[in-house]
Amino acid sequence: MDLTVIKDFLKARLSTREAMEEAAAVAGISLATAYRYKSNPEAMSLGVLTRLSEHFGLPLANGAAWGxxxxxxxxxxxxxxxxxxxxxxxxxxxxxxxxxxxxxxxxxxxxxxxxxxxxxxxxxxxxxxxxxxxxxxxxxxxxxxxxxxxxxxxxxxxxxxxxxxxxxxxxxxxxxxxxxxxxxxxxxxxxxxxxxxxxxxxxxxxxxxxxxxxxxxxxxxxxxxxxxxxxxxxxxxxxxxxxxxxxxxxxxxxxxxxx
Missing domain, CATH: 3.30.870 (Endonuclease; Chain A)
Structure with missing residues (x-):
């Protein structure tokens, strides 16, 4: 997966505390963990990435599709x-x-x-x-x-x-x-x-x-x-x-x- 694309997307999309709280709720993780994933997406599990993809439209990569x-x-x-x-x-x-x-x-x-x-x-x-x-x-x-x-x-x-x-x-x-x-x-x-x-x-x-x-x-x-x-x-x-x-x-x- 292109971690640069994911990191740039998370930085732009999750720019407020409210957005981070929303992401944490969607992914079923703590707010602290959500901030950690935002800084280090390579630590993110596939399950969390999938849920964020569905909710926020995260571009996983060319050639990837979810549904x-x-x-x-x-x-x-x-x-x-x-x-x-x-x-x-x-x-x-x-x-x-x-x-x-x-x-x-x-x-x-x-x-x-x-x-x-x-x-x-x-x-x-x-x-x-x-x-x-x-x-x-x-x-x-x-x-x-x-x-x-x-x-x-x-x-x-x-x-x-x-x-x-x-x-x-x-x-x-x-x-x-x-x-x-x-x-x-x-x-x-x-x-x-x-x-x-x-x-x-x-x-x-x-x-x-x-x-x-x-x-x-x-x-x-x-x-x-x-x-x-x-x-x-x-x-x-x-x-x-x-x-x-x-x-x-x-x-x-x-x-x-x-x-």
């Missing part, structure tokens, strides 16, 4: 990108919270839709399962490489049935874990666990060169080559800090994650 997109729109876009990289034997670089949905069992998807969307789940279920089925088929075809960093803390919650996974029966969670273990043997799956709490969530697609970030109902898509490259660099930096280093390490963690 509200519901879960169906996001799923359709991911299917489109995965279709493209599959046809071109490309690759994707994904940070998962907590695991890849391309391997998710349909019964797990149903349970999580109910947990996340309540009464809306019934309206979403049919199309979500249809799209996920197509994504899973492409994934199983092994026509593209999938580099994946899984959120180890989130995976532990799934494994132990905590939080949003509490309603999923243990036998169903065990069946899902078996799927993960089996698919991890594929030479097209490059999986790692990251166990620190500061893991962002985004995905990069090597061809056509797109990076996607989803924060709640805000969907960011980056297509500028330098921006996509910066996301790939971030992915590689996080990869070097992962808890697991080999396929065997990943499988061992998946079988017995910490409490």
């Amino acid at each position: 509200r997109m519901d879960v169906l729109g996001s799923e359709r876009r991911r299917l489109s990108l995965e279709t493209t990289i599959s046809a071109q034997a490309g690759a994707r670089f994904m940070i998962m919270a907590p695991y890849t949905v391309n391997d998710e069992l349909a019964d797990i998807t149903r349970e999580l839709l109910r947990a996340d969307y309540g009464t809306r789940a019934a309206q979403l279920e049919g199309e979500i399962l249809s799209i996920r089925g197509k994504r899973a088929e492409l994934y199983r075809s092994e026509t593209y490489d999938s580099w994946e960093i899984w959120n180890g803390l989130g995976y532990a919650d799934f494994f132990h049935g905590r939080g949003r996974f509490a309603a999923i029966p243990e036998d169903l969670r065990r069946a899902q874990i078996d799927v993960f273990l089996t698919s991890s043997a594929s030479p097209k799956r490059h999986r790692y666990f990251y166990t620190a709490p500061d893991l962002p969530t985004f995905g990069c697609y090597s061809d056509p060169g797109v990076a996607l970030v989803r924060i709640e109902d805000i969907h960011l898509e980056f297509q500028a080559p330098t921006l996509v490259s910066s996301f790939e660099d971030t992915f590689n930096e996080l990869l070097n800090r992962c808890e697991t280093k080999t396929r065997d390490d990943f499988v061992d963690f998946a079988k017995t994650p910490p409490h």
Whole structure:
């Protein structure tokens, strides 16, 4: 991202205490933190940057676009990108919270839709399962490489049935874990666990060169080559800090994650 553009924008747009208080409220941060971000935008998290972009029209960079997109729109876009990289034997670089949905069992998807969307789940279920089925088929075809960093803390919650996974029966969670273990043997799956709490969530697609970030109902898509490259660099930096280093390490963690 062009930090000079961001810093100049913040200096011009947030020139009064009232504007700073507004920015702090929008971003969900303290006023002191808002002043710190104004002086040092490189310290700003992507979530804060996204919320300020939406509210103030912050110019992220050429080739970047943001907008509200519901879960169906996001799923359709991911299917489109995965279709493209599959046809071109490309690759994707994904940070998962907590695991890849391309391997998710349909019964797990149903349970999580109910947990996340309540009464809306019934309206979403049919199309979500249809799209996920197509994504899973492409994934199983092994026509593209999938580099994946899984959120180890989130995976532990799934494994132990905590939080949003509490309603999923243990036998169903065990069946899902078996799927993960089996698919991890594929030479097209490059999986790692990251166990620190500061893991962002985004995905990069090597061809056509797109990076996607989803924060709640805000969907960011980056297509500028330098921006996509910066996301790939971030992915590689996080990869070097992962808890697991080999396929065997990943499988061992998946079988017995910490409490």
